[in-house]
Amino acid sequence: MRGSGSLVDIAYERLKAAIEAHEFEPGQRMREAEIAEWLGISRTPTRDALRLLESEGLLGAAPRRGLVVATLDHHRVSEIYDVRSVLESLAASRAARQATPAEIAILRDNLRKQEEADPNDISLLLALNRQFHEAVYHASRNRYLLAALHSLETPLVLLRGTTYEREDRRVEALEQHRQLVDAIEANDADLAHRLAAEHVRAAEQIRLLNLADSKTNDALATEAD
Secondary structure (H helix, E strand, O other), rough: OOOOHHHHHHHHHHHHHHHHHHOOOOEOOOOOOHHHHOOOOOOHHHHHHHHHHHHHHEEEEEOOEEEEEOOOOHHHHHHHHHHHHHHHHHHHHHHHHHHOOHHHHHHHHHHHHHHEEEEEEHHHHHHHHHHHHHHHHHHHHOHHHHHHHHHHOHHHOOOOHHHHHHHHHHHHHHHHHHHHHHHHHHHOHHHHHHHHEEEEEEHHHHOOOOHHHHHHHHHHHHHHH
16 A cells, blocks of 8 residues: 555656656666666665556566566557547536536636637647546546546557647647537537547547657668667
8 A cells, every 4th residue: 555655656756757758768678676776765665666657557568578668559549549539428428417507617717728828838738638628527527437537648648749739739629629618518418429539539640640750750760870
């Protein structure tokens, strides 16, 4: 059992942040002794933190190499978005049935902030996007659905970049958010369900394009070496 602020928690958070920042690249070996030295703590909490990251899919066992940073390929990304599409649609349809005026006001306020934000401030737009989806999740009033959706966010940190790096996606996502809020406010569960699915699938296509571009660039860099 972990306690708040324990060495395991600290090690876990530092390692997760480092993986998200790509300080540890996909496929890189994660030797327990070296990681413990990097963290400046003993091997026992380091081992427990590594196990937690493995249970979340950020690390995996590779033949003859031991524990490595996991790699998301085309198939795994599609698997994540298949599940995300189902869960996001369910959250949106439930929100359309039971969102309170206060919850809708939160969504409208978030939309206003998205509209007023600098379109080139990617960090701010990503933060607002996360807040928007979180508001929809909470309006669904299902703690298990909320936990399942959060679990899908973790493996995506393995991917480089974000869909919001593309201007066309930023514009498209904002319009999709507007339509989704309209459907939720109108208590149109079926429309909210469909719009959420379309929103996720559009993001998936950008993710797959980014992944393909990244592999192409890596291959060109290797040839140049």
